[in-house]
Amino acid sequence: MPINPNMKTIVIDDMMTMRKIITKMLKQIGFTNIQEADDGATAWPMIQQAQESGEPFEFIVSDWNMPKMSGLDLLIKIRATEGIKDTPFLMVTAEAEQSNVVKVVQAGVSNFVVKPFKPDTLKEKIAKIFP
Amino acid sequence: MNKDLHTIEEVQFPHGAKDMTEFNKRYLDFCKPFILAVKEVYETMMGTEITPGKPGLKESKKSYGDYSSIMGINGTYQGAGAKKKFRGSLVLSWPEEVYIKGASAMLMEDYTEFNDEIADVGMEICNITMGNAKKVLSEEGYLIEMSIPTSVSGKNHEIKAQDGIVTIATPMECGFGTFYIELSYEDYDC
Numbered sequence: 449m450p451i452n453p454n455m456k457t458i459v460i461d462d463m464m465t466m467r468k469i470i471t472k473m474l475k476q477i478g479f480t481n482i483q484e485a486d487d488g489a490t491a492w493p494m495i496q497q498a499q500e501s502g503e504p505f506e507f508i509v510s511d512w513n514m515p516k517m518s519g520l521d522l523l524i525k526i527r528a529t530e531g532i533k534d535t536p537f538l539m540v541t542a543e544a545e546q547s548n549v550v551k552v553v554q555a556g557v558s559n560f561v562v563k564p565f566k567p568d569t570l571k572e573k574i575a576k577i578f579p
Numbered sequence: 580m581n582k583d584l585h586t587i588e589e590v591q592f593p594h595g596a597k598d599m600t601e602f603n604k605r606y607l608d609f610c611k612p613f614i615l616a617v618k619e620v621y622e623t624m625m626g627t628e629i630t631p632g633k634p635g636l637k638e639s640k641k642s643y644g645d646y647s648s649i650m651g652i653n654g655t656y657q658g659a660g661a662k663k664k665f666r667g668s669l670v671l672s673w674p675e676e677v678y679i680k681g682a683s684a685m686l687m688e689d690y691t692e693f694n695d696e697i698a699d700v701g702m703e704i705c706n707i708t709m710g711n712a713k714k715v716l717s718e719e720g721y722l723i724e725m726s727i728p729t730s731v732s733g734k735n736h737e738i739k740a741q742d743g744i745v746t747i748a749t750p751m752e753c754g755f756g757t758f759y760i761e762l763s764y765e766d767y768d769c
Contacts, residue, residue, distance in 0.1 A: 462727075463699045463702060463703045463706070464695075464696065464698075464699050465682075465685065465686065465697070465699050465700045465702075465703040466703055468686055468696075469624075469685065469686060469687075472686075472687060513706070513710075513725055513727070515727055541710065542706055542707045542709065542710025542711060543710045543713060543714065543725060544710070544711070544714045545713070545714050545717050563620075563707045563710065563711075564619060564620045564623035564624045564707050564711075565623065565624075566623055566624075
């Protein structure tokens, strides 16, 4: 599935800084339809509402370490919900221990990128999700 | 050993504690991954090299910068025949100009003053530094429980480490000026 510039995308991170960086990088890659959320707990109702409206998010980019609902918990919820369980999910994390990688892979992540990263790295990770 | 870190070996710890040789070694082992991690953050996301200066013991509560980001550190260490708990903190502290220039580079914008848009840049740098150091330290037997960063700002703000904990401060010279990384560390038997 190649990248569609109008793909409905949500960027989730509790830090405004990282949301701005990722959104800017996605725009450089060509994404045009991007929304933002400041926690997994904020994003989850947005994702449900989008599904109910018939215009679900087609790509989720989420931080792992967030105060109310972690990226891992959000991923598990999404993978357990009919209708959205196959949504491509890119995890952004500062924690790259092997045990963490295993956790997100087992939870069904599409790919993950470790902070700090350059725009080219993000682009490569996305290209592997949408070859 | 990384040539940039040779000076950290020069830190002289306070005398009088038991078994200081082993403690010093654990402390220095603990500090190095944080220095390397913050270098990596600056080089990857801001395009500037960092040269760590000479570290020293910090004995004042007064911060080195106008903006500081802080993360508490808790965890357990198992290695070299020892099992210990440890606690401490990571502090990054920037003078205003260094902070604003770094935020501009990281966000690919041109900021001239501190505002809400760049208020959490320091916390994000702190968070990434902790995450990267945590990975390296986990391979050396230090298991850190990840926490959420906080920040303090204002001229001459104070940060008090927990009682009895030694703090090492290292100046970090980069293309935007000099900021400081402070690491507090104490361990004790389980």
